[in-house]
Amino acid sequence: MQIDLNNIKVFIEEDYDKLSKKCAEVIKAQMNSKPDSNIGFATGGTPVGTYKELIRMNAEKEVDFSGITAFNLDEYYPILKSDSQSYDYFMKDNLFNHVNIKKDRLFIPNGEAKDVDLECEEYEKHVMSAGVDLQILGLGLNGHIGFNEPESVFTGKTHHVNLDESTINANARFFNSYEEVPKSALTMGIKTIMMAKKILIMISGENKAEIAEKIFFGDITPFVPASVLQLHPDVTAVLDKEAGSRIMKRI
Ligand code: F6R
Helix, strand or coil, X not given: CEEEECCEEEEEECCHHHHHHHHHHHHHHHHHHCCCCXXXXXXXXXXXXXXXXXXXXXXXXXXXXXXXXXXXXXXXXXXXCCCCCCHHHHHHHXXXXXXXXXXHHEECCCCCCCCHHHHHHHHHHHHHHHCCCEEEECCCCCCCECCECCCCCCCCCCEXXXXXXXXXXXXXXXXXXXXXXXXEEEECCHHHHHCCCXXXXXXXXXXXXXXXXXXXXXXXXXXXXXXXXXXXXXXXXXXXXXXXXXXXXXX
């Protein structure tokens, strides 16, 4: 089912598997129409199925990563790239090691940087000078995009951020204990994200239904960072039925 909500093309898919296939189709369309696309990638649980589908498509020669440049949204800080919890590791493990992307075309904020402010400044310059054609996003339970937590300014560039209690709790599922979850991160800012030509946001699961309703129907406010997407000219949102349940009641 497809609907237009406040300037955003919204697809509500039957289940997570269909959501993943739909998102992979959107990314494939971008890659096929511009084989040297700059794509902004996200980590987290939601895109894993999409990345699996892209790996399949690449193996079956439906998509070609050889001209693609990747810019990741965010990274924990501080963290070693070799740490299995780093987003550097996640991206290689879940996508980059399994497709024909060039290893020198992978850019992820450096969780090992000594000078964190310099790292953010340089990453921002790099992203802005290249220009992102398609930015992939997930949605935090508190409405965050990247690690732009509630009350982040809409003019924000790549920066170092302390994570919200709710984000640390949500991410604890990937760690042995709460104590092990990094408490800060480097993230593209909201302005960096909004400068992408196109945005694809994927939202899955019943626990995201309330925040999903807010970003499409609520006010545009820094208290709900993803609500800013209503101001972007080319956003596609793909939800599964669980995440879209409250939206469906409204239409
Ligand atoms: C990850 C990121 C985060 C996640 C969000 C949703 O790179 O930037 O904003 O997209 O926390 O995470 P999941 O998909 O695990 O629910």
